[in-house]
Amino acid sequence: MQKYEIAVIPGDGIGKEVVPEALKVLETLADIHGGLSFEWTPFPWSCDYYVQHGKMMPDDGIQTLQNFNAIFLGAVGNPQVVPDHISLWGLLINIRREMEQSINIRPARYFKGLQSPLVNPKDFDLIVVRENSEGEYSEVGGRIHKNEDEIAIQNAIFTRKGTERAMRYAFELAQKRRGHVTSATKSNGIVHSMPFWDGVFDEVKKDYSEVETASYHIDALAAFFVSRPQVFDVIVASNLFGDILTDIGGAIMGSIGIAPAANINVNGKYPSMFEPVHGSAPDIYGKGIANPVGQIWTAKMMLDHFGEEELGQHLLDAMESVIGEGIKTVDIGGAATTKEVTEALIQRLKSL
Incomplete structure (x- = not known):
């Protein structure tokens, strides 16, 4: 036993x-x-x-x-x-x-009998793979000065090891599901970490040729979670982006509870x-x-x-x-x- x-x-x-x-x-x-x-x-x-x-x-x-x-x-x-x-x-x-x-995974799916706020949820069934150890939630940074001169600095840390680990987990999960991975990025506004994220994603996906891929900026992706969640299978995201997307996932199910x-x-x-x-x-x-x-x-x-x-x-x-x-x-x-x-x-x- x-x-x-x-x-x-x-x-x-x-x-x-x-x-x-x-x-x-x-x-x-x-x-x-x-x-x-x-x-x-x-x-x-x-x-x-x-x-x-x-x-x-x-x-x-x-x-x-x-x-x-x-x-x-x-x-x-x-x-x-x-x-x-x-x-x-x-x-x-x-x-x-x-x-x-180092990996956080959170699913979201449509349940019959649970009132989704979406007019037509179309039986969505997705799962977010969130990098869980670094990214925007790193502890690197600090605060200096006081009053109107006060400064707060929060450094986002992205390592190749941590980024690739999350992405490979996502691809291997997609192989067991519907064979599609979406990457959450913001490389048009965050000029160092997100182009790095995109580059690693492009490298990793070469090892999973049977898995289809897409990449969306996080603002558009958040909107698509509401307007067409049924198109997504596995989404891989950084610590902050994954945190936000999974709360949206709970909301469109009808309850984060x-x-x-x-x-x-x-x-x-x-x-x-x-x-x-x-x-x-x-x-x-x-x-x-x-x-x-x-x-x-x-x-x-x-x-x-x-x-x-x-x-x-x-x-x-x-x-x-x-x-x-x-x-x-x-x-x-x-x-x-x-x-x-x-x-x-x-x-x-x-x-x-």
């Missing part, structure tokens, strides 16, 4: 509600399959932990996490801990950087981390109405990462079926509770 050891970090707010529901679904899948099992190890690292200890995670947290097959994260953030970067950089970004999770994400370590040295895109939503925490779909879709991505694609597809089919029947939480136009959505998913999985 294949056993997966998972570090579970529910985090803050609704993360503490939806993570247990996703674990129930995964346990159901394991029971149905019969050939795999999960061992969950919970960690209380969160803003509550920060209030008590002055840090989001213990000093040896990274060393502890590296012994697991994957990390399953809920949500991070609480109004008690400000500014926001304390919680973000103290836990989520810390894990991403220290564990060399159902969007999942995976932070991938490609060298096998450390585990990858799986998290929904939504925040901790402290305003609805404890009411039992949080949407569990984002966390459960995140579980599907974790299954795919383990090579359990058939189980992952069963889960996605069940999600679409339940949403199509109108069993939804209030944020996406339904009246079901968190637990009712989960129970419906579990019953559907058992019937497939």
Whole structure:
């Protein structure tokens, strides 16, 4: 029997509600399959932990996490801990950087029964591969002077290694999907990093002659996500551009609350981390109405990462079926509770 050891970090707010529901679904899948099992190890690292200890995670947290097959994260953030970067950089970004999770992938697709703001969504099904370790979110820079003379400098760092790694991941993913990769650029306005990005893309695509390609400036690409998302398959983007595009992807689905994400370590040295895109939503925490779909879709991505694609597809089919029947939480136009959505998913999985 294949056993997966998972570090579970529910985090803050609704993360503490939806993570247990996703674990129930995964346990159901394991029971149905019969050939795999999960061992969950919970960690209380969160803003509550920060209030008590002055840090989001213990000093040896990274060393502890590296012994697991994957990390399953809920949500991070609480109004008690400000500014926001304390919680973000103290836990989520810390894990991403220290564990060399250099690729972030986020899918977006049309679900029947989920009201997209698009008049005609045309069954779009796309996935964004975001470079996750450098680019516009590098820490290089600083601030000098004060008052009207104050200057802030933020340096975007693009390495050939990091850029090519993201692009190759995108091409290899496209080979398993519909065979098309779109590059997000802005070489007509950002005169150093983006022409560099374009040059690497042109080199890498030569090794994947069977994959069709396109390249769009980010402003036009953002507009095309709204006007014709159905034409896209895999999109590869820098850290900032990928961040923006994936939020648009969540919006055109009808809710960012159902969007999942995976932070991938490609060298096998450390585990990858799986998290929904939504925040901790402290305003609805404890009411039992949080949407569990984002966390459960995140579980599907974790299954795919383990090579359990058939189980992952069963889960996605069940999600679409339940949403199509109108069993939804209030944020996406339904009246079901968190637990009712989960129970419906579990019953559907058992019937497939």
